[in-house]
Amino acid sequence: MMRQVKASEISGRITELAREANFIFPGVLIRLIDRAVKREENPLAKQALGAILTNIRLAKKMPLPLCQDTGLVEVFLEIGSEVRINLKPFSCLEDVVSEGVADAYQKYFLRLSVVDPLTRKNTGNNAPALVHARLVSGNKIRIHLLAKGFGSENMGKVINLAPGSGCLDIEDFAVKCMEEAGSRPCPPVFIGVGIGGTMEKAALLAKEALLYPEELTVPNKDKELRTLEQNVLRRVNKSGIGPAGLGGKNTALAVKAKKFPTHIAGLPVAVNISCWALRVAHGTI
Amino acid sequence: MKKVKLPFNKTDLKTLRAGDEVLLSGVVFTARDQVHKILSAKIRADQKKKTDPVFPFPVAGQTFYYSGPTPPPPGRVIGSAGPTTGSRMDRYTPLLLEYGLKGMLGKGERSAEVRLAVKKHSAVYFITYGGCGALLASHIREAKIVAFPELGPEAVWRLVLQDFPAVVAIDSRGKVFP
Numbered sequence: 142m143m144r145q146v147k148a149s150e151i152s153g154r155i156t157e158l159a160r161e162a163n164f165i166f167p168g169v170l171i172r173l174i175d176r177a178v179k180r181e182e183n184p185l186a187k188q189a190l191g192a193i194l195t196n197i198r199l200a201k202k203m204p205l206p207l208c209q210d211t212g213l214v215e216v217f218l219e220i221g222s223e224v225r226i227n228l229k230p231f232s233c234l235e236d237v238v239s240e241g242v243a244d245a246y247q248k249y250f251l252r253l254s255v256v257d258p259l260t261r262k263n264t265g266n267n268a269p270a271l272v273h274a275r276l277v278s279g280n281k282i283r284i285h286l287l288a289k290g291f292g293s294e295n296m297g298k299v300i301n302l303a304p305g306s307g308c309l310d311i312e313d314f315a316v317k318c319m320e321e322a323g324s325r326p327c328p329p330v331f332i333g334v335g336i337g338g339t340m341e342k343a344a345l346l347a348k349e350a351l352l353y354p355e356e357l358t359v360p361n362k363d364k365e366l367r368t369l370e371q372n373v374l375r376r377v378n379k380s381g382i383g384p385a386g387l388g389g390k391n392t393a394l395a396v397k398a399k400k401f402p403t404h405i406a407g408l409p410v411a412v413n414i415s416c417w418a419l420r421v422a423h424g425t426i
Numbered sequence: 427m428k429k430v431k432l433p434f435n436k437t438d439l440k441t442l443r444a445g446d447e448v449l450l451s452g453v454v455f456t457a458r459d460q461v462h463k464i465l466s467a468k469i470r471a472d473q474k475k476k477t478d479p480v481f482p483f484p485v486a487g488q489t490f491y492y493s494g495p496t497p498p499p500p501g502r503v504i505g506s507a508g509p510t511t512g513s514r515m516d517r518y519t520p521l522l523l524e525y526g527l528k529g530m531l532g533k534g535e536r537s538a539e540v541r542l543a544v545k546k547h548s549a550v551y552f553i554t555y556g557g558c559g560a561l562l563a564s565h566i567r568e569a570k571i572v573a574f575p576e577l578g579p580e581a582v583w584r585l586v587l588q589d590f591p592a593v594v595a596i597d598s599r600g601k602v603f604p
Binding site: 185261 | 510511554560579
């Protein structure tokens with residue numbers, strides 16, 4: 142039995158998720174920052190973490206976006222195979238999602254940051270959004286929305302390592318990536334590591350690793366990935382970059398790695414960094 | 427905590443030391459990538475014509491805030507207004523310092539060339555809390571677009587700050603913090 146879902150219901154939900162992501166910081170991640178404040182010994186760094194907590198509170202209360210870079214929106218969809226979406230003639234899923242994003246960015250006074258890559262002409266409504274959709278079983282649509290600021294997005298990297306490389310090489314690559322980024326991606330950061338597949342699959346895995354706040358707060362179930370995450374976190378926090386680049390031992394709040402089988406001849410690895418202000422929201426239709 | 431009035435009087439600026447925590451009050455102009463590109467192109471064109479550049483908003487003696495605020499919602503002077511990455515302006519900064527820019531406010535490290543140019547022209551680079559646009563907006567008393575409105579989020583805003591928290595990252599002697 143097919144379940145009918147109107148396109149307008151999807152775009153309406155996207156609008157509200159875009160608002161939520163930009164104004165409300167995930168509670169489980171506030172606890173990570175609270176813990177960082179307790180651990181931090183550098184007074185300036187402690188103050189910067191305090192400013193972050195105040196900012197989170199003010200953003201919700203005022204209300205103003207957590208950050209002025211309200212990002213490029215990426216939406217990950219899991220669409221149940223029993224769902225039927227009524228699209229307007231000659232339109233596609235990307236249009237529906239982008240319409241929701243455009244509404245949010247105008248309605249909630251968010252910054253319009255999307256431009257033509259060459260002429261730099263603004264699209265005027267923060268659309269289009271990036272859409273990654275998967276068909277799954279069931280009759281629901283799950284939506285995972287990320288508003289990604291480019292201070293941190295600019296610091297991501299992809300590399301094709303030799304197949305003989307191992308966990309240590311991947312760790313080295315991730316740590317070097319963060320050391321080179323310094324305070325540009327607004328530390329304390331979240332680091333996503335994507336391992337395997339192809340170049341673009343690794344990049345997508347690194348991005349997906351940042352998508353779920355709860356996952357960021359618990360150790361990986363996979364033994365190798367868990368060790369890798371812990372080692373990268375420990376090494377990055379020894380870098381001395383610290384909150385807002387003011388020094389101290391809280392440069393990263395969490396590291397999350399995901400993997401996918403790859404070819405005998407290769408080992409693609411991607412690192413994606415998120416500023417502390419991870420703007421994500423999740424919903425189900 | 428040092429209180430700093432903007433635009434600077436010269437003594438004020440020279441007493442600042444890398445690592446000082448400061449509270450900034452007074453006028454700054456927002457300027458990001460596109461504005462830097464346009465101003466630099468204008469300077470180069472005027473140099474060829476051997477004329478002094480006239481800018482569409484004050485530059486000499488002033489401070490640029492690397493920020494592209496969100497639009498102000500009803501009842502507020504400005505939206506979220508935190509700093510953007512300073513190093514993207516590195517390629518334009520020495521030229522602007524030569525033409526009188528005195529202060530910069532942003533986030534992140536700068537190039538060796540910028541550090542030397544800051545020293546040469548006795549200027550200063552401040553950093554503030556990245557990602558704290560709501561908090562920092564609460565330290566902005568007035569805001570008005572004064573140039574390049576067509577650039578949208580990259581338009582130039584004249585902002586009046588009040589006790590805006592920052593740290594001196596490069597001082598007029600070229601010393602760097604941290």
